[in-house]
Amino acid sequence: MISFEHSNQSTPASKSPADQPDRNVLGGTLAPCSLDPLTGFFRDGCCRSGPDDVGVHTVCAVMTKDFLIFTVAVGNDLVTPHPEWGFAGLVAGDHWCLCAARWLEAAQAGSAPPVILEATHERSLAIIPLALLKQHAFKQA
Secondary structure, rough: OOOOOOOOOOOOOOOHHHHHOEEEEEOEEEEOOOOOOEOOOOEEEEOOOOOOOOOOOEEEEEOHHHHHHHHHHOOOOOOEEEHHHOOOOOOOEEEEEEEHHHHHHHHHHHOOOOOOOHOOHHHHOOOOHHHHHHOEOOOOO
């Protein structure tokens, strides 16, 4: 017969993945991307992702005129306002959580916007090499 003894010693509870902080591509805690305009798949300002985020909206990018023209041309209009969705449309300089595959497509076309690495979710690395993200790292003036 197997016996299990009860212990009164407390042991630290193991953390589930949901309890762990979201990580950025550099291995640190994920920083917010933008609260104005409010971005992120969950519209919480961060480029977090979950099982329902099939677009993998994990790359925090600084919009450029070149990228906004590119993304409209390939069928993802981020410029036109949609007040019914609370979306004012993006302009150059705005920070926005982009789909990792769209950002990679833009990079391959020479139109990738700069990336804020501290606010780009580590899930991006399944689609985009870290070296490429670093080549496009946003440099604050």
